[in-house]
Amino acid sequence: MERDGWYSEEWAGQGSAISLRIKEKLHDEQSPYQRIEIYETETFGTLMTLDGLVMVTDRDNFVYHEMMSHPALFTHEKPERVLIIGGGDCGTLREVLKHEEVRHVDQVELDERVTRVAERYFPELCAANADPRAHLHFQDGIKWVKDAPAGSYDVIIVDSTDPVGPAAGLFGQAFYADCLRALARDGIVVGQSESPLFHAGLIKSMHEALRGANFLDVATLYFPQCTYPSGWWSATMARRDTTLAGFREEAVAERDFATRYYNDGIHRAALASPEFLFQSLL
Amino acid sequence: MERDGWYSEEWAGQGSAISLRIKEKLHDEQSPYQRIEIYETETFGTLMTLDGLVMVTDRDNFVYHEMMSHPALFTHEKPERVLIIGGGDCGTLREVLKHEEVRHVDQVELDERVTRVAERYFPELCAANADPRAHLHFQDGIKWVKDAPAGSYDVIIVDSTDPVGPAAGLFGQAFYADCLRALARDGIVVGQSESPLFHAGLIKSMHEALRGANFLDVATLYFPQCTYPSGWWSATMARRDTTLAGFREEAVAERDFATRYYNDGIHRAALASPEFLFQSLL
Numbered sequence: 001m002e003r004d005g006w007y008s009e010e011w012a013g014q015g016s017a018i019s020l021r022i023k024e025k026l027h028d029e030q031s032p033y034q035r036i037e038i039y040e041t042e043t044f045g046t047l048m049t050l051d052g053l054v055m056v057t058d059r060d061n062f063v064y065h066e067m068m069s070h071p072a073l074f075t076h077e078k079p080e081r082v083l084i085i086g087g088g089d090c091g092t093l094r095e096v097l098k099h100e101e102v103r104h105v106d107q108v109e110l111d112e113r114v115t116r117v118a119e120r121y122f123p124e125l126c127a128a129n130a131d132p133r134a135h136l137h138f139q140d141g142i143k144w145v146k147d148a149p150a151g152s153y154d155v156i157i158v159d160s161t162d163p164v165g166p167a168a169g170l171f172g173q174a175f176y177a178d179c180l181r182a183l184a185r186d187g188i189v190v191g192q193s194e195s196p197l198f199h200a201g202l203i204k205s206m207h208e209a210l211r212g213a214n215f216l217d218v219a220t221l222y223f224p225q226c227t228y229p230s231g232w233w234s235a236t237m238a239r240r241d242t243t244l245a246g247f248r249e250e251a252v253a254e255r256d257f258a259t260r261y262y263n264d265g266i267h268r269a270a271l272a273s274p275e276f277l278f279q280s281l282l
Numbered sequence: 283m284e285r286d287g288w289y290s291e292e293w294a295g296q297g298s299a300i301s302l303r304i305k306e307k308l309h310d311e312q313s314p315y316q317r318i319e320i321y322e323t324e325t326f327g328t329l330m331t332l333d334g335l336v337m338v339t340d341r342d343n344f345v346y347h348e349m350m351s352h353p354a355l356f357t358h359e360k361p362e363r364v365l366i367i368g369g370g371d372c373g374t375l376r377e378v379l380k381h382e383e384v385r386h387v388d389q390v391e392l393d394e395r396v397t398r399v400a401e402r403y404f405p406e407l408c409a410a411n412a413d414p415r416a417h418l419h420f421q422d423g424i425k426w427v428k429d430a431p432a433g434s435y436d437v438i439i440v441d442s443t444d445p446v447g448p449a450a451g452l453f454g455q456a457f458y459a460d461c462l463r464a465l466a467r468d469g470i471v472v473g474q475s476e477s478p479l480f481h482a483g484l485i486k487s488m489h490e491a492l493r494g495a496n497f498l499d500v501a502t503l504y505f506p507q508c509t510y511p512s513g514w515w516s517a518t519m520a521r522r523d524t525t526l527a528g529f530r531e532e533a534v535a536e537r538d539f540a541t542r543y544y545n546d547g548i549h550r551a552a553l554a555s556p557e558f559l560f561q562s563l564l
Binding site: 006008013014015016017018019020021041042043044059060063196197222224225226230231232259260261262263265266268269270271272273274275276278 | 288290295296297298299300301302303323324325326341342345478479504506507508512513514541542543544545547548550551552553554555556557558560
């Protein structure tokens, strides 16, 4: 909602809202799937909203995009084939492509317009889109996974919107079972799993659905995300055949690319569950 | 600011704001030091603001109060004498008194009205105020520390408002030097140190001031705090004579009191610095 020089998002059902002061609206369109708006904010750089919900700002997207990609990719021994479901702003794709082990990335985003608008207003996030390893498809991600050859991916990243509307299916056991089938041995799926403060029940039900789909290990990563509901966010990883404990620490220490949030200490730290969730996730 | 059934706090200088939907205003007074307002919110329980800034809500204060107390107290080998500067809502005091090693707590809050209003509207946070180990003083904390006998405290907790106005002195090297003198051997001081996203410069300057005051080791704890600016907060610890690495893990595991955020994994995790701060805090 725009009023008096502020963009505001009311956090649904939570009696709370975040507002960003805006200088001007740069773009406004109704795609076949959703309303896409771009604002220039006063202190958060460029802002993209989808159906009135904050998707990405220049200032704080680095935490989310790094945490959606690096923990899973540094946990896997050799992540060569990666699938991103959603991820239309391409910020996760950029982080994935920083890993030289990665040979092929399929990104399957439902709404091509999100990516086209991101290319124009978030050129930094889209800087790697022309990488020959990156393959952009504008299709239904649920169907893509169902049709994927068995064992065809090492890591699947579900960089989706909230679990309502078209994205709801990305949080269910049937989808996770398709992911399990599409993953190669030791493969990992990671999906954004909302706010620990506001949506603890969702995190718990994701764990149950992932275990129900026969993943051997499930673990949630916790991290701050200023412009998402409650300012505290999470991603939940699951692995087919082995545990999620441990990661390629030496590779993290010797990585030849820059990160702003992620490092080896943060990787270990993000896996620590707050006490109020700890018991229910065991 | 109150408007259309919402309380809003604009995060100063950050072009952003948080809003909580309110049912009614329960209290409004101008103390000798500040304006104290109490609201009943729709989903965050009771809210206290000081000069229009969120101090505490029922729903999310547990993270802050646990992180201001338990990491320092479980790092110290035997925290018997504790000083709290500020802390008028008494939530930190309650957590401190959960430690059976603690024999004496002085809480030095400038504004008695904050505590009296908290006693009325946050009875849970004030539940331990009648503990015979708790001693409430309504005075200037900076002077209290200056006058304290050398070596008289094991842990000093600076649970203050933002570093402006009367609280500004609680972030300077002169105050930290007084804390060092007032601490016994192996003593620890911990102070709230604002938002890593918005106030990284303050965290850095606190480290410098604490080292400048001859503390041997300094470390920052990071944690989510939904209703504080950016939703991401920190506390910075410093220790006189030895490192802050390690803590009484067995005592944490065997603690006979409940926590909602803190546990041994969270203790270790909170000490991990995000990459963008890691280098500058070395």
